[in-house]
Amino acid sequence: MATRISRGELAARLAQDIPDGAYVNLGIGAPTLVADHIPEGREINLHTENGMLRMGPAPDAQHVDPDLINAGKQPVTELPGTSYFNQAESFGIMRGGHLDVCVLGAFEVSQHGDLANWSTGEPGSIPAVGGAMDLAIGAKRVYVMMDLLTRDGRPKLVAECAYPLTGRRCVARVYTDHGVFDVTPDGFALVDAFGETTVAELEELLGLPLVDARTPVE
Amino acid sequence: MIDKVVPDIDEAIADIADGATVMIGGFGRAGQPVDLIDALIRHGARDLTIVSNNAGNGDVGLAALLKSGRVRKVVCSFPRQTDSWVFDGLYRAGEIELELVPQGNLVERIRAAGAGIPAFYTPTGVGTQLYADAETREFGGREYVLVEALRADVALIQGYRADRLGNVQYRKTARNFGPPMASAATTTIVQVDEVVPVGALDPESIPTPGIFVDRVVPVGWRAWTPDGEYAGGLVDVNGEPVETEGKG
Secondary structure: OOOOHHHHHHHHHHHHOOOOOOOEEEOOHHHHHHHHHOOOOOEEEEEOOEEEEEOOOOOHHHOOOOEEOOOOOOOOOOEEEEEEEHHHHHHHHHHHOOOOOEEEEOOEEEEEOOOOOOOOOOOOOOOOOOOOOHHHHHOEEEEEOOOEEEEOOOOOOOOOOOOEEEEEEEEOEEOOEEEEEEEOOEEEEEEEEEEOOOOHHHHHOOEEEEOEOOOOOO | OOOOOOOHHHHHOOOOOOOEEEEOOEOOEEOOOHHHHHHHHOOOOOEEEEEOOOOOOOEOHHHHHHOOOOOOEEEOOOOOOOEEEEEEEEOOOOOOEEEOOOOOHHHHHHHHHHHHOOOOEEEEOOOHHHHOOEEEEEEOOEEEEEEEEEOEEEEEEEEOOOOOOOEEEHHHOOOOHHHHHHHOOOEEEEOOOOOOOOOOOOOOOEEEOOOHHEEEEEEEOOOOOOOOOOOOEEEEEOOOOOOOOOOO
16 A cells, blocks of 8 residues: 655655755745755755745744745745845846756646646636746756645646646656656656555556666665 | 935826836735825826736735726736735626736846847746747757837836935845836836935945936835834734734
């Protein structure tokens, strides 16, 4: 039987892959949890699209400042060495390939690395894209953090995206509650499976062939 | 003597015409020039096109302007928020037009207009439905879409401090769209908490030099900067007063 891990455990697993000194953008929602799990001894620089580097954690209630917010419009703090800059510069940081890693949520990721995370295309829904398309094509490594399956059990790793695309061939790696998958020229490669999950089980869940790229346990 | 300071906020925005394209700074509520927007509502110009990152929060500022029924079209990247009920209602009723632009393309279109560049190629949005009909071109084996610069008749911006020459400093992440928008409008109007003497602003730290600014309107300190410096524990992230009872 496949074994799932929690959001917090997944954030901690992802944080292991962020190297010391990295410039990182964490998308709104679950990806923000990664900041709480950076391994001891590593110093990373968080970028927020609304114009700040070296963003710190949320303040206590006595230090909320409406002029100091993150991309999710939540209050944040400064770390020593913080810099502020305007939106054109902030998106130049993304588009110009200066970020080492960004972590995004997703509705779907295709085996080619296509990302769909901005619109379900439902009639009557109000479209909103924000910085998602810029992040998707801009960072050196685009990581997706999401559940492997939708609430009604459909796989979110797919052969081709059905939802409107955010970016083409942009995702490097997908962290899910069942395992970690690289996007490769040969399709999805399983690099880490959680608990007792087997490749065959995951292939059956997804309806896709997987390359087994797990490091053998010694 | 150069003096761009206009103490009367209604006078400062009085020449905004019906049908104007108006850029409004801010990311959510941070940097939103609420006093200038309130003056624009009182002024009554209609059939406006608004360029702003979001489409209003709560019932104040940009949301109140939309509610007044004077906006024909919104150009923005992220209209849908938890507190964007005014825009949501107008959009669902078909009473407002939306041009959705990815945020980086939006701000670069604005920056380009201010920098004299009529159009540029960008990788953002390639292969997406937002650019299904766009002109594309390959550079170095990668595909890009052509997008055009975006200028405005008027830019309304919130700064922190300014001098009579129009040099503007911002506060923290409230800077956001201020500098690019200031450069991209025929008339740029900046509300600030305080006007300081010429020479008081550090010349090494002026994100918007006065050449981009036409009018400066002092509106007084905001609730969380009561004497020009940040004071904690007074407001929530929306700038609303917080309960202070029992505070040591």
